[in-house]
Amino acid sequence: MLKGDQLLKVVKAMAGANRSDLVRHCGYVSVRDDGQEQLHFAEFYGALLEATGVDLPGHNGPQGHPKSALGRDLSYSTHVHFNGNLMVGRAYTDMLDLKPGDQFRIQLGQGQIRLVPLGTKARGA
16 A cells, blocks of 8 residues: 555546546555455545645554554444444544443434434543
8 A cells, every 4th residue: 555655646646537546556455255346445545644744633553543452453444243233343432432331322314324422421420
């Protein structure tokens, strides 16, 4: 995956190219177990922002990428498990300072799931 000045040079050279082709050409692509290609747009745009000097809050890895407790780069993606559950990992709840017992209302719409906090509780009181 291209980073820094090398990434910026390729992006400039491919001005006007299809975004998918650009992401693929810069190496932000993997092949899933089922053989399908997966483009990593979020990682690409994060690297592009980093290359231009933009530092996003919550990015604390050595190259500015957030890390899980196991030291893996966070992908900001998940999947529905075999039993129908949808998992949001601890690294994400830690980034939002969520605690056990925090409650949310689930809003569904236009193919999206949104979690809305049900108020705040006094913590540590």
